[in-house]
Amino acid sequence: RPMYFFLCNLSSLEIFITTCIIPKTVASLLMGNKTISYPACIIQSYFYFLLGSTEFVLFAVMSYDRYVAICYPLQYPMLMNSQLCVQLLLGSWTAGFLVTVVPTVLVVRLPFCNANRIDHFFCEGMLLIKLSCAETQTVELINFMTFSIILLGSLVMTAMSYLYIINTILRLPSASSRNKAFSTCSSHFTIVILGYGSCIFQYVLPSSHHTSYYKIVALLNTVVTPLMSPFIFSQRNEQMK
Template sequence: MRYLIAIAFLASYLVILVGNLLIIALVLSDRNLYRPMYFFLCNLSSSEIFFTTSIIPKTVGSLLRGSKAISYSACLTQCYFFSLFGDTEFVLLAVMSYDRYVAICYPLQYPMLMNSRLCVQLLLGSWTAGFLATIAPTVLVARLPFCSDNRIDHFFCDSVLLIKLSCAETQTVELVSFVTFSIILLGSLVMTAMSYLYIINTILRLPSGSSRNKAFSTCSSHFTFVIMVYGSCIFLYVQPSSHHISYNKMVALLITMVGPLMSPFIFSLRNQQMKEALQVGLKRSVIISRIRFSF
């Protein structure tokens, strides 16, 4: 079975890689997509690529080799980058919801409010928040002593499970990890929820039905992805550590593979401008290939 699982993981990873790289290429190549919404989407796709790369290639290699061993330094590195890109993604989702809030609630002031300087500041703030939320728990986990048991009941190194393996007092580390992650997760969730409450209130007051449908379609893809990501993470992490039992691997699979796998389809196939940019890109590629073939 491990070969079949490895093939499934590898195929999913390739789809994630190609799908997110395609989004990045479309945003960079089409001037019609030079907008804050697609600027943040491009960075979200980059975060998804790094996030899954920190987990899936190692898992596939372990399945193919039949060896589940991972060095201590590699395990800590995996913990760090998994948390870094995951936390950054939460903040990026909140920033994207704020962008939609400004676009729908203040459409006339949108170009002035969401200028390029503010977009860069929001992006840097997202990565800084992810770094600050990750560095302290990782350093504390790295300083823990591990005596005998070295078996992690998971398919990747999770700091929560590493803490449980330590033979020292871990209350401080658990508290810091829980508080920092909760601030990032719940803080970004509150910001996202507030943005969408204002968005829904504004949409419902629009006089035209077509305007309401257009506004809802603009935000529906982002809202779908937000519900899936936040729901999975709240179930998995924002709970007492005693509840982290083996069935949570399935929820972790939603976060590490299913979510990133669905992300390119949610943000591209349900977005009219992305579909138009894709069609233009495909036509351009066909024309270029025919010109080369004729020569």
């Protein structure tokens, strides 16, 4: 049940992220009106990073859930009780809020003079900062540090969980047990690879902002991965089917 509880929340997050970006993008393409108001741009940027940051913390939480299920299977129902699951979920949202609110406040306080064109299909914080006519080096550094902390911090926790998981699986006596344990984690591991890979390219590698692949990777992160998630999680799961 904890696994499906977290999957339900992951699905909700991906729906919210897609809803935050895609309707406006599709409307712009169909109607030819590619303008967006300043308040709407700030709100879109804020919720995109809030939901994205929360999702990465949830990845780490889900990897911990798999760690407990495989490394401590007999104690799993007791350790991953409903109270802890709710606390972990609230912790994910709290971490996402805290890491997003300060950079957003700093962006709102920036002056914008003449430049008002974003080379992207939605309002993305780092590109919005570059439109300011003020000195933005400090704001860019704070944005880079906060999102690197949430991204790399959750990645380290996820990697540690999987190291313990792999170590436990390799010590299982039978091949069928090892295959069953690996299949339990394969879906989550695939989503983790897609999510972290695309976002590290976007936000941790500074040179990525100057490449033609930036928007393609953003499209992968906001459309393709949420679209593929239901198929990835149900492919080897009879209950999901």
